[in-house]
Amino acid sequence: MKLDERLALCASFVREYSKIADIGTDHAYLPVYLIKSGRADHAVAADVRVGPLENAKKNISENGLSDRIKTVLSDGLEKISSDEADDIVIAGMGGELIVKIIEAAPWLKNSSKHLILQPMTRAEELREYLCREGFRIITEKACISCKKSYSVILCEYDGAERECSDVYRYIGELDNDKSMEAERYKYVINEKLKKKIKGYNEGSEEYKRLNDLIDYLDSGKE
Numbered sequence: 001m002k003l004d005e006r007l008a009l010c011a012s013f014v015r016e017y018s019k020i021a022d023i024g025t026d027h028a029y030l031p032v033y034l035i036k037s038g039r040a041d042h043a044v045a046a047d048v049r050v051g052p053l054e055n056a057k058k059n060i061s062e063n064g065l066s067d068r069i070k071t072v073l074s075d076g077l078e079k080i081s082s083d084e085a086d087d088i089v090i091a092g093m094g095g096e097l098i099v100k101i102i103e104a105a106p107w108l109k110n111s112s113k114h115l116i117l118q119p120m121t122r123a124e125e126l127r128e129y130l131c132r133e134g135f136r137i138i139t140e141k142a143c144i145s146c147k148k149s150y151s152v153i154l155c156e157y158d159g160a161e162r163e164c165s166d167v168y169r170y171i172g173e174l175d176n177d178k179s180m181e182a183e184r185y186k187y188v189i190n191e192k193l194k195k196k197i198k199g200y201n202e203g204s205e206e207y208k209r210l211n212d213l214i215d216y217l218d219s220g221k222e
């Protein structure tokens with residue numbers, strides 16, 4: 001079984017032999033892959049909607065893993081307890097929804113837990129939240145899947161509040177990453193910022209901040 005690049009990157013951040021929870025699992029591709037490959041020992045596949053959870057159950061059953069992967073109808077981590085998961089994957093959702101899910105599960109503020117986060121939109125809000133709330137980004141990598149650019153964040157709680165510069169909000173740990181995937185991610189962000197800045201008055205503070213950010217990203221071009 002092969003995962004697309006986006007889920008494969010999420011999978012690569014999972015610690016070996018860990019207990020994982022996949023929040024918003026849909027077809028449960030990730031937990032099925034992780035259990036089948038032997039990378040994870042136990043898995044919980046959760047989704048807030050019945051339809052996607054049915055997709056998950058079907059895929060899990062077809063792979064003969066119904067006794068290894070628990071499925072739960074759950075809003076975020078509401079129905080999952082701390083002792084059920086070490087590595088928590090929240091992928092394929094907006095950054096603001098990922099923030100809400102983390103906020104609603106205070107037990108994630110524990111240094112033994114790893115969060116693997118893959119925002120589809122508003123990644124800057126997620127990075128800002130992580131910095132403010134004491135989550136350290138251990139690493140972040142970019143990938144390209146179906147011609148689209150994504151970033152996956154691996155983080156853990158250490159309780160230290162961090163400054164979050166505009167550059168860090170938008171490109172996080174990819175700032176010094178010169179890989180083709182990271183360069184592509186930064187290019188896409190820069191293009192979005194160039195569109196966004198057109199909606200601001202040239203004299204405004206927000207315009208200046210965005211302009212500085214665009215200048216910074218432009219200066220990183222080859």
Ligand SMILES: C[S@@+](CC[C@H](N)C(=O)[O-])C[C@H]1O[C@@H](n2cnc3c(N)ncnc32)[C@H](O)[C@@H]1O
Pocket residue numbers: 007023024025026027046047048049052074075076077090091092093097101
């Ligand atoms: C686009 S799919 C992503 C599937 C998979 N995680 C991936 O990255 O390919 C988003 C899934 O998240 C689920 N979802 C949305 N909000 C959720 C929440 N609050 N708690 C759990 N699942 C949620 C949706 O029902 C949907 O199945």
